Amino acid sequence: MKKILILEDEKPNSDRIQRLMLKIRPNIQIVGVLTSVKKTVDWLSENECPDLIIMDIQLADGISFEVFNLADVTCPVIFTTAYDEYAIKAFKYNSIDYLLKPIEKEQLEAAIVKFEKSVQQSNLEYPLIEELIAQIQPKDYRTRFLLPYRDGYKKVSVEDIAFFYSNLNISYAVLFNGEQNVVPHTLETLEQELEPKNFFRVNRQYIVHVNSIEKVHNFFNGKLKLKVKNCADDDLIVSRTKAPLFKTWLDY
Secondary structure: OOEEEEEOOOHHHHHHHHHHHHHHOOOOEEEEEEOOHHHHHHHHHHOOOOOEEEEEOEEOOEEOOHHHHHOOOOOOEEEEEOOOHHHHHHHHHOOOOEEEOOOOHHHHHHHHHHHHHHHHHOOOOOOOHHHHHHHHOOOOOOOEEEEEEOOEEEEEEHHHEEEEEEEOOEEEEEEOOOOEEEEOOOHHHHHHHOOOOOEEEOOOOEEEEHHHEEEEEEOHHHOEEEEEOOOOOOOEEEOOOOHHHHHHHHHO
């Protein structure tokens, strides 16, 4: 029986990982679910290292990589992260598996299969912690846009933008005052450039500012329906998978 330790400070995420793990490998033993660096270091000092750790990058009291500096981690690790490409590159370069939230069953199962094959072949590779930390250090997020306007340009502050949306492969920024501007970037690019504490990618078409959300309604099948300031779309839906993350983000 494989022993698995889960490090995750958001209960909806840890509950989901446990459910998926027990579906994928019913005979595994989850030896603990920990929410902080301190609790993890204490646990590892009192227990044998498990066969595998599923580790979120951001824990309640800091970045989980601190665990490697404070405790002896001798088992392989599968990282989970809400960060996107700039962090993922580091994982790939170091042959470290990662799962991008929200975690899906197929993702987790593929990572477990890779782990099992690595154990059989005895070729586990461990993370270059310093390089990974360097990749996920807080970065400067965009604070303004210089956008084409009539025969010149105008400056638009990010704090004045209520939401971004995409239509027919064109991105738009809608301000809190109702003004709309074309933005020469995809939503994928904008998602990387905007401060995640203030903006959330609710679905493929919309990125919304926290202060633009006027109402949140329960929708069928665990989804959420949003009313967003100056948004003409009355069916702005957050998927069932993203709904727990969205509520956590809105409540923080």
